Amino acid sequence: MTGHHDIRILLPQRYPLLLVDRVLDLVPGESIVTIKAVTGTEPCYAGIPDGAPASSYDYPKSLMIESFGQSAALLWLDGRAPVEDDDSTLMFIGARDYHFTAAARPGDVLRHEVRLESVLADTAFATGRTWVGDRLIATVTTLTATRRPVRPAA
Amino acid sequence: MIGIPAFAAPLRAVDTLDVRQQGDDFELVARITVDGKEPNLRGHFPGQAVYPGVFVIETLEQAMREAVNARLRTVRSVRFLAPLLDGDLMVLTATAKRVRDGWEVIGKAVLGETTTAKVRATFEEDAA
Numbered sequence: 001m002t003g004h005h006d007i008r009i010l011l012p013q014r015y016p017l018l019l020v021d022r023v024l025d026l027v028p029g030e031s032i033v034t035i036k037a038v039t040g041t042e043p044c045y046a047g048i049p050d051g052a053p054a055s056s057y058d059y060p061k062s063l064m065i066e067s068f069g070q071s072a073a074l075l076w077l078d079g080r081a082p083v084e085d086d087d088s089t090l091m092f093i094g095a096r097d098y099h100f101t102a103a104a105r106p107g108d109v110l111r112h113e114v115r116l117e118s119v120l121a122d123t124a125f126a127t128g129r130t131w132v133g134d135r136l137i138a139t140v141t142t143l144t145a146t147r148r149p150v151r152p153a154a
Numbered sequence: 155m156i157g158i159p160a161f162a163a164p165l166r167a168v169d170t171l172d173v174r175q176q177g178d179d180f181e182l183v184a185r186i187t188v189d190g191k192e193p194n195l196r197g198h199f200p201g202q203a204v205y206p207g208v209f210v211i212e213t214l215e216q217a218m219r220e221a222v223n224a225r226l227r228t229v230r231s232v233r234f235l236a237p238l239l240d241g242d243l244m245v246l247t248a249t250a251k252r253v254r255d256g257w258e259v260i261g262k263a264v265l266g267e268t269t270t271a272k273v274r275a276t277f278e279e280d281a282a
Contacts (some may be wrong), residue, residue: 012199012200013197013198013199014197014199014200015193015197016164016193016194016197016198017164017194017197017198017206033226043164043193044162044163044164044192045162047158047159047160047163048160048161048162049160052160052161055161055280056160056161056162057161057162058161058162060162060163060164060212060215061211061215061226062164062206062208062209062211062212062215063208065163065208065211065229066208067208089199091234092206092207092208092234093207093208093233093234093236094220094231094232094233095229095231095232096230096231097228097229097230097231098228098229098232099227099228099229100226100227100228109263114207115204152269
């Protein structure tokens with residue numbers, strides 16, 4: 001099991017956009033299971049006015065995808081910290097059929113199950129699902145990431 | 155200018171929004187200037203602010219909520235082609251075609267003449 005202190009070594013994102021709390025299971029080169037706890041103190045809930053309907057507290061889908069993507073990155077990195085003098089970053093470059101089936105709200109723990117489908121050169125293809133308990137929250141057919149400099153020199 | 159969203163959102167992802175109705179369908183143009191001092195971008199990444207790809211999806215979601223109170227259901231495909239950095243102005247143009255229980259949306263984000271993202275998605279009407 002990988003704790004949050006290890007995740008901070010492996011991923012470059014920081015508060016409030018480091019969206020994986022813990023790795024529950026990792027099969028190198030194959031699959032990973034991670035969790036991200038959603039709480040009412042998340043910055044995304046700060047601006048909601050009192051009296052807003054329950055659905056206002058649906059966890060943002062953009063952050064759900066980011067959290068899944070960071071889990072996929074942890075699978076791909078496979079416990080290896082990025083090379084220090086390498087200016088390239090692991091970047092999310094695309095997805096196919098990212099489908100949301102239910103909402104997550106404060107108190108829910110997102111569980112991402114990610115499977116690495118293939119790696120071609122510096123590009124990885126992953127697939128997976130997100131759960132809260134036994135409730136399916138999202139499915140994704142393909143998520144694509146690559147390693148490249150943030151903005152190549154002109 | 156669009157106000158702060160009254161629903162859970164990582165940031166205000168739309169500065170201005172133009173909506174043009176064409177029968178049941180419509181076209182929208184959302185603009186956002188990337189602010190490297192925004193808390194999310196301080197964390198993505200420290201020392202190098204990059205507008206996260208998923209925030210292009212957030213921009214589309216906030217624009218669709220503002221325009222027709224619709225919710226994202228499926229990202230059919232999205233491709234991020236070029237990064238957006240501090241100070242960049244992203245212009246996201248999308249067409250939303252009315253279907254039985256929502257909208258089919260095709261969008262393209264540009265930075266000047268560079269296409270930064272392409273997205274196809276389906277949205278549903280707010281059930282609440």
